[in-house]
Amino acid sequence: DADVTQTPRNRITKTGKRIMLECSQTKGHDRMYWYRQDPGLGLRLIYYSFDVKDINKGEISDGYSVSRQAQAKFSLSLESAIPNQTALYFCATSDPGAGGGTDTQYFGPGTRLTVL
Amino acid sequence: QKEVEQNSGPLSVPEGAIASLNCTYSDRGSQSFFWYRQYSGKSPELIMSIYSNGDKEDGRFTAQLNKASQYVSLLIRDSQPSDSATYLCAVRGGNTGKLIFGQGTTLQVKP
Numbered sequence: 762d763a764d765v766t767q768t769p770r771n772r773i774t775k776t777g778k779r780i781m782l783e784c785s786q787t788k789g790h791d792r793m794y795w796y797r798q799d800p801g802l803g804l805r806l807i808y809y810s811f812d813v814k815d816i817n818k819g820e821i822s823d824g825y826s827v828s829r830q831a832q833a834k835f836s837l838s839l840e841s842a843i844p845n846q847t848a849l850y851f852c853a854t855s856d857p858g859a860g861g862g863t864d865t866q867y868f869g870p871g872t873r874l875t876v877l
Numbered sequence: 878q879k880e881v882e883q884n885s886g887p888l889s890v891p892e893g894a895i896a897s898l899n900c901t902y903s904d905r906g907s908q909s910f911f912w913y914r915q916y917s918g919k920s921p922e923l924i925m926s927i928y929s930n931g932d933k934e935d936g937r938f939t940a941q942l943n944k945a946s947q948y949v950s951l952l953i954r955d956s957q958p959s960d961s962a963t964y965l966c967a968v969r970g971g972n973t974g975k976l977i978f979g980q981g982t983t984l985q986v987k988p
Contacts, residue, residue: 801885803965803980804921819975851920864969865911866976868920 764788765869767852773875774842782837782872784852793835794853794866795819795827797846804851810835842876849873880904881968883979891987896953898982900966903947909969910942912951915981916962924964925951956986 765786774780784793795807796819806819808827816827824846828836839846850872857864881902890896898912909928913921925940927933927949933940939952949968953960966979 801980803881804967804978806975809975849918864909865923865926866967868922871918871920873918 765852765854765867767850767869767872769872770870771873773877775877776843778842778876780839780842780874782850782852782874784835784837784869786833786852786854786869788854788856788867789832790854790856790867791832792855792857792864793829794855795825795835795837796851796853797821797848798851798871799848807837807850839874839876842874844876847874847876879979880970880977881966881979883964883966883982885980886983887985888982889985889987890956892956892958894956894986896956896960896984896986898951898953898964898966898984900949900951900968900979901947902949902966902968902977904968904970904977905944905947907944907947907968907970910940910949911967911969911976912938912940912949913965913967914962915965921965953984956984958986958988960984961986 768783791812794809796804810829826838852869853866855864855866912925915921927940927942937954941950963981965981967976
């Protein structure tokens with residue numbers, strides 16, 4: 762089984778709809794992240810959480826919100842989806858205490874979101 | 878100026894050649910540097926990480942770091958068609974600890 766899972770894998774929705782993307786991990790990592798990827802722009806950080814009680818905005822948080830329900834679960838919500846939120850969304854996890862403190866990030870399979 | 882810059886490519890090399898991928902960064906306080914490989918439509922996967930000046934080798938891959946020049950590179954020896962992918966450079970900022978990604982370089986290895 763995959764260590765980091767995302768649901769749904771693909772989603773088509775309409776402008777103005779609320780949508781939630783979910784991320785679960787079995788790696789036991791405290792740190793979790795949400796990124797979006799657009800062609801030619803690389804990965805951009807939306808929100809990140811270093812533990813259940815810690816939520817931080819990334820570089821492009823406007824129009825998004827998150828919830829850290831447990832160590833293993835981190836959800837991303839679009840309260841009112843708009844077409845320019847069409848992108849590939851990735852969840853990632855990391856553990857700063859593992860591997861000599863490298864805090865390597867491991868990515869889920871991604872969710873392809875299309876907003877019409 | 879972008880915080881992490883890569884040439885978007887595509888970089889095309891023949892099979893068996895050495896592919897050289899480059900990345901520059903702006904934050905002099907950066908401590909950790911990563912190369913991820915991403916196949917089309919798939920998630921990024923870590924290839925190499927490097928923290929100290931110099932070279933780090935892992936199989937066909939060598940990462941090179943020069944903090945004075947704010948430059949990190951990835952060399953792929955004996956390139957194979959299966960190496961064709963987008964390579965993302967990521968830098969951990971000195972103050973925030975967050976990863977900043979470059980836009981990626983597309984590598985094409987031609988048989």
